[in-house]
Amino acid sequence: MTRLSLLLSLxxxxxxxxxxxxxxxITFTAMGCGxxxxxxxxxxxxxxxxxxxxxxxxxxxxxxxxINSGKAAREGKTNxxxxxxxxxxxxxxxxxPTYIVVGDNEWNDHKTPDKAWSWxxxxxxxxxxxxxxxxxxxRQAVRRENFSFTHKAVLFIGINLVGGxxxxxxxxxxxxxxxxxxxxxxxxxHSPSIHAAVLFFQANPVGQGPSKDR
Numbered sequence: 001m002t003r004l005s006l007l008l009s010l011x012x013x014x015x016x017x018x019x020x021x022x023x024x025x026i027t028f029t030a031m032g033c034g035x036x037x038x039x040x041x042x043x044x045x046x047x048x049x050x051x052x053x054x055x056x057x058x059x060x061x062x063x064x065x066x067i068n069s070g071k072a073a074r075e076g077k078t079n080x081x082x083x084x085x086x087x088x089x090x091x092x093x094x095x096x097p098t099y100i101v102v103g104d105n106e107w108n109d110h111k112t113p114d115k116a117w118s119w120x121x122x123x124x125x126x127x128x129x130x131x132x133x134x135x136x137x138x139r140q141a142v143r144r145e146n147f148s149f150t151h152k153a154v155l156f157i158g159i160n161l162v163g164g165x166x167x168x169x170x171x172x173x174x175x176x177x178x179x180x181x182x183x184x185x186x187x188x189x190h191s192p193s194i195h196a197a198v199l200f201f202q203a204n205p206v207g208q209g210p211s212k213d214r
């Protein structure tokens with residue numbers, strides 16, 4: 001997957017009954033697939049520092065997973081310090097609320113996936129609590145890594161949808177169903193008060209059924 005860092009603006013048009021001269025803009029930063037090298041880390045650090053100084057800075061930041069390369073994961077070249085370093089990279093010199101969803105490189109493609117999952121939960125779960133946003137963030141009871149929040153009448157949802165190895169087909173399918181339950185519950189709860197929705201996840205949601213050779 002290509003490394004990504006984008007500054008995004010979401011323009012919200014009014015409902016049909018509202019004045020056509022009114023609109024709301026939400027600006028946020030999305031990044032993913034990295035840092036894979038020290039140069040990548042330096043670039044992210046520079047961007048975050050720069051973004052914090054902008055008059056109209058991002059309202060939040062989201063990392064879309066894969067905090068290290070697949071090669072490093074498969075060869076066991078990452079350890080707990082890797083997750084600590086990413087947490088520090090995304091939160092030091094940064095007061096913008098920052099979220100993250102899990103990627104396959106730091107979980108199921110890792111040489112020791114159970115350890116990797118424990119490290120992710122220890123250091124990256126609820127990352128936004130380091131610099132809390134002004135809005136509340138909800139977490140799914142059965143999958144604490146899945147989150148949602150509403151901001152300016154937009155529903156934002158993050159889920160655990162990864163690519164890569166499938167170690168347990170039953171777990172894979174159950175997690176997919178839990179993701180769907182979370183999305184459905186959030187739409188049911190918030191649909192009367194929102195005008196748009198954005199979903200965050202790491203992998204392509206189409207054609208991602210369990211496959212041992214992915």
